[in-house]
Amino acid sequence: MLMADSIGTYLIKRLYEHGVHHIFGVPGDYVLGFDKLLENSPIQFINTCDEQGAGFAADAYARLRGLGAVCITYCVGGFKVINTTAQAYAEKSPVVIISGAPGINERIQHPLLHHKVKDFNTQYKIFQELTIASTVLDDPNKAFEEIDRVLATALRYKRPVYIEIPRDMLNQPGNRDYQWIPQTDVSDPTSLAAALEETVKLINAAHQPVILADVEIHRFGLQQALLQLTETTNIPVADTILGKSVINELHTNYLGLYAGALGSEFARQYVESSDCVIMLGVFLMDLNLGMFTAHLDPNCAIYVMSEKTSIQCHEYQGIRLQDFVQGLLQTDIRFRELSFSNSSKPATSFSPIPDQLITIKRLFEQLNIFINKDMIVIADIGDSLFGGLDLFVHGKTRFLSPAYYASLGFAVPGAIGVQFANPHIRPLVLVGDGAFQMTGVELSTIARYGLNPIVIVLNNGGYATERPLLDGKFNNIRLWQYSRISEVVGAGRRFDVHTESELEAALLESRSHPESFCILDVHIGSDDMSPALQRMTNELAKKIH
Amino acid sequence: MLMADSIGTYLIKRLYEHGVHHIFGVPGDYVLGFDKLLENSPIQFINTCDEQGAGFAADAYARLRGLGAVCITYCVGGFKVINTTAQAYAEKSPVVIISGAPGINERIQHPLLHHKVKDFNTQYKIFQELTIASTVLDDPNKAFEEIDRVLATALRYKRPVYIEIPRDMLNQPGNRDYQWIPQTDVSDPTSLAAALEETVKLINAAHQPVILADVEIHRFGLQQALLQLTETTNIPVADTILGKSVINELHTNYLGLYAGALGSEFARQYVESSDCVIMLGVFLMDLNLGMFTAHLDPNCAIYVMSEKTSIQCHEYQGIRLQDFVQGLLQTDIRFRELSFSNSSKPATSFSPIPDQLITIKRLFEQLNIFINKDMIVIADIGDSLFGGLDLFVHGKTRFLSPAYYASLGFAVPGAIGVQFANPHIRPLVLVGDGAFQMTGVELSTIARYGLNPIVIVLNNGGYATERPLLDGKFNNIRLWQYSRISEVVGAGRRFDVHTESELEAALLESRSHPESFCILDVHIGSDDMSPALQRMTNELAKKIH
Structure with a gap:
């Protein structure tokens, strides 16, 4: 006879079934029981140095796997993943926050238990502001149902959810009669058919249609459908910052990055002169659109995302993004000759100048030669991201960055989540010195679990992207002597890099040593900036003068 | 003619007048304008590596100075000080959280600005759950009044407050006709007189009265009054974990630490056999009372704290803690002979055994000889705290620890706040390896500003206080090679310590080198524990068996 599930084992079982095979966290007394259950389960618990690192790792894991989870203790743990949960909410990453909590009986007997702030529900109330669904599993009879409700909501809306387990509920048996019935969530067929019909007409009548594909293509796993759409129609694809790498950026049909002055000038002109922009899963946000240097009117476009479908000025209700994109593949959009030739393909070689000091521009040119199809680029905020925009990424979903929420410190712990989500890819982590000082010690976690990212620290002595705004x-x-962190954590290969030839040597040695992480402390001038940031600064300056 | 104040300059002026001469933070675009104002003001802005470090530093500063402040950007900064604000709330530390935010006009024009989560008020709503007062300075006409209201509330209740500045409000002039009128907050004189009269009667009739003094004595600056009270009456004083060092612990009238099995057995027996316990500013919390191993009925005591006054089973309304304590000094409590002799005074010497490996017990015996009146002990959570309970602290408010909220990682950044609050004392930081991995990189900030704590890392390979609860x-x-962090940040003296003689040598060298921080990586056995933790483990085991 099978053991009946307890609340804890049911949660673990359901997470595993949804593809969560690793959970990131830090233990603490209110959650130890759940940590122990995990230890005896097929899900691996990954200890990070700080809860912040666990939160970022879970977010990165969710972006690649479709669901991620972080497990922490009450308040002193939960409140350290507020920022990472906010990021997951803002950028639609389905992370499950699992928090231990004082037992229900303890709460009644002892009003002043350690870690408590205002009242026992303070943490729950705060997470309600930052999640799409949340629950406290305080009723064994409803717990299984609540778990399924909350997980289904995360999967449907691609937003974080919160599950709190009072510790005396963990091993309680749930309702044995309960059985999960998956909700079959579908589009309104009439509405979908009408929207598709109108879309096809507009596209076929257009002179220069273009697809602008963004972050939701990643989140809803529509990269393959997008590829098929562009290949069967030859409508070219541009992506945005958050959407970068929805398609192999070496593909013939790839126009370039559309992000106002931050992106490709070629893509910008093509998109903005198009008579039919098909916007799929696009976030209309300031940073994503080059801080308002992009000019695109969604009211004149075919604009479909998970929460809204509009064609020109009218809206359709009840259409799911995935049904719309898949639906387009069934229509008779005409195949056309490719109407452009994009000259801005990456160079195929780079010749380092031996004693030449490194500039950000040349650094990224060099990295463009270095990256390959077995790598994923993880860019932190700052010129790591802006410089990274000019990289041509080879695979689908091989570029990660919190480019809208823009919290510093994602990249190093993000690499942890990425490598557990997909052990076959090696991260190239691009991180500024400011961001590295926040979360760089998670290289300890990377060493603990034998992961092997190549970490490029852009060392320019400050928050360089803030200097043009207001300096002080x-x-x-x-x-710091950044690379000496490897001596602290007792692992990794380290490089101190000043010149182009030193960089080349360090990159080659890093590639040939996949047995550990590598850290490159790349010294750049404090007033240097990437071409993308330079383009935007120039354009914003033109507006002012 | 004097320049009229803007919202920003008024806030800075008022903070400075309240003793805030240093503000801790990390810059970010929405707060750069305020950072620039600070740079041109008498308040020094202190950059930490991560906002978490700034939050802890501000908390420590507030504990010593009566008010502290942290300054961060919107969401990506604010959400990283949620945990430290929760700690400040739980342990009554008056910290002002100053957050930049998108301008009011920007919010109207552009609904999707970077860093935003659900709506523009999400951060404000969350901080309302964790502060005693909060405001968004969106109305120039009311801004000065709001600033004063919020700061006055922090000072009155010793809890954190939140001030959000939309960036387009920063340089707006405020109401020039406004003038601050300090609220004169007083006790109800009749109620106060009655409570004092009853108290004096009970004390004078008692056989063995005792004062139990806790955290609010620190927060309301009543250490001197407490000293006078015990010296003019000879009623002995015990303190609790959170209250530790309300009085010089070498004072003749000091009984010891009252914290159930965690504290002094002598103090416990004395307090629990007293016929008149005078509880001043006591938090009745699990950890503070030795996880329920203390047995004290506040209904049988004189129990006065800022939020409540009760004598035996009845309550008095409208009495302020500070008026009650000062009032007691004016009464005719009789002077009595000291009724005890406390044998548990610290040893006056310690002889290290040359090749003896260090145990936690002996480590703290050695530190008891080492600490002096020019030092302050800052204990992180874990055996750093439990071991630290057996230290005899020389000065008033010379022991800091988040002993109720119990968040790991306070001690290293706390030392930053402490040294800016009082540059004449040198911190002895006690921190476990787990906590050090969270915030130890703030030694970079310590190096940046030339501070000089002596940092003892208790290196035992894990979360040792969790092991007896449930191990895995x-x-x-x-x-880590903890002390090599000094090579990463390029400062500090480092020691790798295994034996008692190595420890003695390292401590002596640290004392004679006050020009930088010193870090001692102290190796201890993974199953070793402090005498205090051993006492509590034994007692809890007795309860189970």
């Missing part, structure tokens, strides 16, 4: 001593940071 | 791989942490 507050933008300076202390100079 | 999740309680292990990666072994």
Whole structure:
């Protein structure tokens, strides 16, 4: 006879079935029981140094696997993943926050238990502001149902959810008669058919249609459908910052990155002169659109995302993004000759100048030669991201960055989540010195679990992207010997890099040593900036003068 | 003619007048304008590596100075100080959280600005759950008044408050006709007189009265009054974990630490056999009372704290803690002979055994000889705290620890706040390896500003206080070469310590080198525990068996 599930084992079982095979976290007394259940389960618990690292790792894991989870203790743990949960909410990453909590009986007997803030529900109330669904599993009879409700909501809306387990509920048996019935969520067929029909007409009548594909293509796993759509119609594809790498960026049909002055000028002109822009899963956000240097009117476009479908000025109700994209593949959009030739393909070689000091521009040119189809680029915020925009990424969903929420410190712990989500790819982590000082010690976690990212620290002595906005001593940071972190954590290969030839040597050695992480402390001038940031600064300056 | 104040300059002026001469934070675009104002003000802006470090530093600063402040950007900064704000709330530390935010006009024009989560008020709503007062300075006409209202509330209730500045409001002039009128907050004189009269009668009739003094004595600056009270009456004083060091612990009238099995057995027997316990500013919390191993009925005591006054079973309304304590000094409590002799005074010497490996017990015996009146002990959570309970602290408010909220990672950044609050004392930081991995990189900030704490890392390979509760791989942490962090940040003296004689040498060298921080990586056995933790484990085991 099978053991009946307890609340804890049911949660673990359901997470595993949804593809969560790793959970990131830090233990603490209110959650130890759940940590122990995990230890005896097929899900691996991954210890990070700080809860912040666990939160970022779970977010990255969710972006690749479709669902991620972080497991922490009450308040002192939960409140350290508020920021990472906010990021997951803002950028639609389905992360399950699992928090231990004081037992229901303890709460009644002892009003002042450690870790408590205002009242026992303070943490729950706060997470309600940052999640799409949340629950406290305080009723064994409803717990299984609640778990399924909350997980289904995360999967449907691609947003974080919160599950709190009072510790005396963990091993309680749930309702044995309960059985999960998956909700079959579908589009309204009439509405979908009408929208598709109108879309096809507009496309076929257009002179220069173009697909602008963004972050929701990643989240809803529609990269393959997108590829098929462009290949069967020859309508070219541009992506945005958050959407970068929805398609192999070496593909003939790839126009370039559309992000105002931050992106490709070629893509920008093509998109903005198009008479039929098909916007799929696009977030209309300031940073994603080059801080308002992009000019695109969604009211004149075919604009379909998970929460809204509009064609020109009218809206359709009840259409799911995935049904719309899949539906387009069944229509008779005409095949056309490719109407462009994009000259901005990457160089095929790079010749380092031996004693030449490194500039950000040349650094990324060099990296463009270095990256390959077995790598994923993870860019932190700052010129790591802006410089990274000019990289041509080879695979689908091989570029990650929190480019809208823009929290510093994602990239190093993000690499942990990425490598557990897909052990076959090696991360190239691009991180500024400011961001590295926040979460770089998670290289310890990377060493603990034998992961092997190549970490490029852009060392320019400060918050360089803030300097053009308003400079002061507050933008300076202390100079670290970044690569010596490998001596602290007792692992990794380290490189101190000043010149182009040193960079080439370090990159080659990193490639040939996949047995551990590699860290490259790349020294760049404090007033240097990437071509993308330079383009945007120039354009914003034109507006002011 | 004096320049009229803007919202920003008024806030800075008022903070400075309240003793805030340093503000801790990390810059970010929505707060750069305020950072720049600070740079041109008498308040010094202190950059930390991560906002978490700034939050803890501000909390420590507030504990010593009566008010502290942290300054961060919108969401990506604010959400990283949620945990430290929760700690400040739970342990009554008056920290002002100053957050930049999108301008009011921007919010109207552009609904999707970077860093935003659900709506523009999400951060404000969350901080309302964790602060005693909060405001968004969106109305120039009311801004000065709002600033004063919020700061006054922090000072009155010793809890954190939240001030959000939309960036287009920063340089707006405020109401020039506004003038701050300090609220004169007083006790109800009749109620106060009656409570004092009853108290004096009970004390004078008692055989063995005792004062139990806790955290609010620190927060309301009543250490001197407490000293006078015990010296003019000879009623002995015990303190609790959160209250530790309300009085010089070498004072003749000091009984010891009252914290159930965690504290002094002598103090416990004395307090629990007293016929008149005078509880001043006591938090009745699990950890503070030795996880329920203390047995004290506040209904049989004189129990006065800022939020409540009760004598035996009845309550008095409208009495302020500070008026009650000062009032007691004016009464005719009789002077009595000291009724005890406390044998548990610290040893006056310690002889290290040359090749003897260090145990936690002996480590703290050695530290008891080492600490002096020019030092402050800052204990992180874990055996750093439990071991630290047996230290005899020399000065008033010379022991800091988040002993109720119990968040790991306070001690290293706390030392930053402490040294800016009082540059004449040198912190002895006690921190476990787990906590150090969370916030230890703030030694970079310590180096940047030339501070000089002595940092003792208790290196035992894991979350050792969790092991007796429930052990598993999740309680292990990666072994670091902790002291080599000094090579990463390019400062500090470092020691790798295994034996008692190595420890003595390292301590002596640290003392004679006050020009930088010192870090001692102290190796201890993974199953070793402090005498205090051993006492509590034994007692809890007795309850189970």
